[in-house]
Amino acid sequence: MDNVLLVDDDVELAEMLADYLRRDGFDVQAVYDGATGVTDALSGRYGIVVMDVMMPGMSGIEALRRIRLQSQIPVLMLTGKGDDIDRILGLELGADDYVPKPSSPRELAARIRAILRRTQTSAEIPELLSVGLLTMYPEKRNATWNGQPLELTGTEFNLLEVMARNAGRVVNKNELSEAGLGRPLARFDRSIDVHISSIRQKLDVCPNGQSYIQTVRGRGYVFIKD
Structure with missing residues (x-):
């Protein structure tokens, strides 16, 4: 719309x-x-x-x-x-x-x-993306964590989807900015960091107490496979 x-x-x-x-x-x-x-x-x-x-x-x-x-x-x-x-x-x-x-x-x-x-939802056949406790329905634009609905903004959904599709691999900030915001990462732009922080607060922590989204200094972020 x-x-x-x-x-x-x-x-x-x-x-x-x-x-x-x-x-x-x-x-x-x-x-x-x-x-x-x-x-x-x-x-x-x-x-x-x-x-x-x-x-x-x-x-x-x-x-x-x-x-x-x-x-x-x-x-x-x-x-x-x-x-x-x-x-x-x-x-x-x-x-x-x-x-x-x-x-x-x-x-x-x-x-x-x-x-x-x-x-916006596309007209493609619905697909399911599941990594550990996270389940995402990209075409429906909704997600659950451990069976409970996740309230994500559109940008948060995009960023989490990119990290989930690359679970276990470091995704650099510019790749996240292109996928989540539709633009290259600008110098000194903290948008991605703030969005990632918000997503972290909506997810549980790992059994060891760490976040499922880890920061790799100087490189980007990685979604930990459960």
Whole structure:
């Protein structure tokens, strides 16, 4: 579903971005405050939310937190350049990715397409991916751990799927970024680390007390076969 919900209190900027995205083939609805953004995001009418972090009243961070209490709809955050704390907090709360402001509409459109491409169900025959306690259904976009549902964002699902398919082998961060975010890993970008940390918190630990996702310094991450 290429319906985009754009949430930004800067009306002029929001309309400019919305017009560009419409010309690029998206169906876009713009709203200008966080509370309305939350209500519309939970309506089921949209495939992705693009939301500014800095808004008066309810901030984008608080709106994201409320959305994640009820939905795993993809959320792309618009953050000010250099606002690393907001970016990391947004990712920790379940944002799928972020775009620094000011950004080009072309880059925004590319990021939206990358997220949608990796989160929308394809028409292929359903398959099952099982590694130890983890079972994933890639075409249905759901997963279980030890028989219990795993609540994963779209990006978290993509990253975990890549690691599960390569269980026992180190997967480098750039490979994870390409697969999970649809873009090369930028210098000093901590997005992958934050997403992996979130996934770890949703999984049990190994019998020896270690995480099932191990960091291999200077190389990447490895999913431990049970």
